[in-house]
Amino acid sequence: MTLETVISRTQKAPAKPETHSGRLTTSICPTCKMIIPATVYYSNGKVLMQKDCSKHGRTIALISSDSKLYEDSFSYNLPGKLHLVKNYSSEYTGNCPLDCGICSEHLQHTCAALVETTNRCNLDCPVCYMDANAGPEKTPSLEQIRGMLELLLRSEVSPPSINVTGGEPTTRRDLREIIKMAHSMGFNDITLSTNGIVVSKRPQLLDELASEGLTEVAISLDGLNDEIFLKTRGVPLFDTKVKAIDTAINAGLSITVSATLVPGVNVDQIGGIIEFAKKRHIDGVNFAPIAFVGRYPKEFLNASQRLTIPDVLREIELQTKGEISVQDFIPVPCPDNRCSTMTYAFNDGRTLFPITDYLDVKAYLDVYGDKVTCGPEGCDWISQAIDKLWSMSAIPGSQRVIKNIDVLSPKLRPAKDVMTIQIHAFQDVWNFDTERIKKCCIHVATQEDKLIPFCAYNNLYRGKQQLPTMKE
Numbered sequence: 001m002t003l004e005t006v007i008s009r010t011q012k013a014p015a016k017p018e019t020h021s022g023r024l025t026t027s028i029c030p031t032c033k034m035i036i037p038a039t040v041y042y043s044n045g046k047v048l049m050q051k052d053c054s055k056h057g058r059t060i061a062l063i064s065s066d067s068k069l070y071e072d073s074f075s076y077n078l079p080g081k082l083h084l085v086k087n088y089s090s091e092y093t094g095n096c097p098l099d100c101g102i103c104s105e106h107l108q109h110t111c112a113a114l115v116e117t118t119n120r121c122n123l124d125c126p127v128c129y130m131d132a133n134a135g136p137e138k139t140p141s142l143e144q145i146r147g148m149l150e151l152l153l154r155s156e157v158s159p160p161s162i163n164v165t166g167g168e169p170t171t172r173r174d175l176r177e178i179i180k181m182a183h184s185m186g187f188n189d190i191t192l193s194t195n196g197i198v199v200s201k202r203p204q205l206l207d208e209l210a211s212e213g214l215t216e217v218a219i220s221l222d223g224l225n226d227e228i229f230l231k232t233r234g235v236p237l238f239d240t241k242v243k244a245i246d247t248a249i250n251a252g253l254s255i256t257v258s259a260t261l262v263p264g265v266n267v268d269q270i271g272g273i274i275e276f277a278k279k280r281h282i283d284g285v286n287f288a289p290i291a292f293v294g295r296y297p298k299e300f301l302n303a304s305q306r307l308t309i310p311d312v313l314r315e316i317e318l319q320t321k322g323e324i325s326v327q328d329f330i331p332v333p334c335p336d337n338r339c340s341t342m343t344y345a346f347n348d349g350r351t352l353f354p355i356t357d358y359l360d361v362k363a364y365l366d367v368y369g370d371k372v373t374c375g376p377e378g379c380d381w382i383s384q385a386i387d388k389l390w391s392m393s394a395i396p397g398s399q400r401v402i403k404n405i406d407v408l409s410p411k412l413r414p415a416k417d418v419m420t421i422q423i424h425a426f427q428d429v430w431n432f433d434t435e436r437i438k439k440c441c442i443h444v445a446t447q448e449d450k451l452i453p454f455c456a457y458n459n460l461y462r463g464k465q466q467l468p469t470m471k472e
């Protein structure tokens, strides 16, 4: 039986007529950080958020530059997998997002957890969401990191993907012990986020970490020339990045490059970064429009004309000359549908062939979302494969990704050479939407035994002794 047979025997549910304009949520006052009511609405093809602070007046923020893509994304807002939660670490008090932990009102389990191993970094980047090196040093001991990992084991039915991050985690001398400990505790999907400086100087480091269970390296790559690195990272880094990337490839690790996109600085690098990744057979490319959180140059701040997911999609189509198009991307259903979108493309080193040219991924996602009735043969196998691919826990280039692409597209093209392209829109005090936070599946594991949704952590919890309050 072919995939096409299954899909042709399925019947799509009628499209929902209502729109999501006028949604009520809560957000943050950019000035006093009070949690205040907000309305998200459509205007002239864009999506805006209006909120009023009793002290600081009205703020109108751009949420998305394309109300149609925004609206369409709700088709992929699938229910959370709460059966994968074993324990909640917080009591629900009705003060979302100020009582995160996560609590029983949270709508999704932890797909990927961030383990911050230090707030110290060997760079002082002008752009840094966590404002590394500011404030007192926060470098948890090995035992404290074990506590963070035990929290994840207590919270989840099975160990989630973890991202060992910082600051800069390679500045720790005991990084090898951290990876070894995590692996021995049962964590099998372990990503290291790094700027690549130490890796480029000590190539054997990645071999050592791989031997202890590291599976993936994520290296920041904002562009392909030093002029850009000077603006975003403060120092010329291009040669260092190339060396670090080649080291990771040689170590046999999955590798993802991530660019923080700043309008007027590096948006024109999108096509070049994809081309660079294609030639090197890099497993994943991530684009994150800059979120105005942590540290960033004042001249970068333009919340009303910010880059949103549809802008990045259009630039990808334009800059790859249609090799990858807007239509190839599908929102990731496990976090909130407005947070992330992705696609896969077969890569022969010269051309990218988007998976959507071969498969009706949207129909498969409808199967996954139980929006269609399957034929008598059933279609659990489609759901199971899609579930592993369109997920924040899918590690680009991993055996699991390769296996499941093979399930969906047997013998079409070699799945071992597939590139993941993903856009993730992180939130700041301007576009913060508590509704999105409630479905977040990327959680920071803290030393205080809490799992905090990443964007809530960055905007409300990080480095704070006292949280802001709810508006009365």
Ligand SMILES: [Zn+2]
Binding pocket: 029, 030, 031, 032, 033, 034, 053, 054, 055, 056, 057
């Ligand atoms: Zn205010």
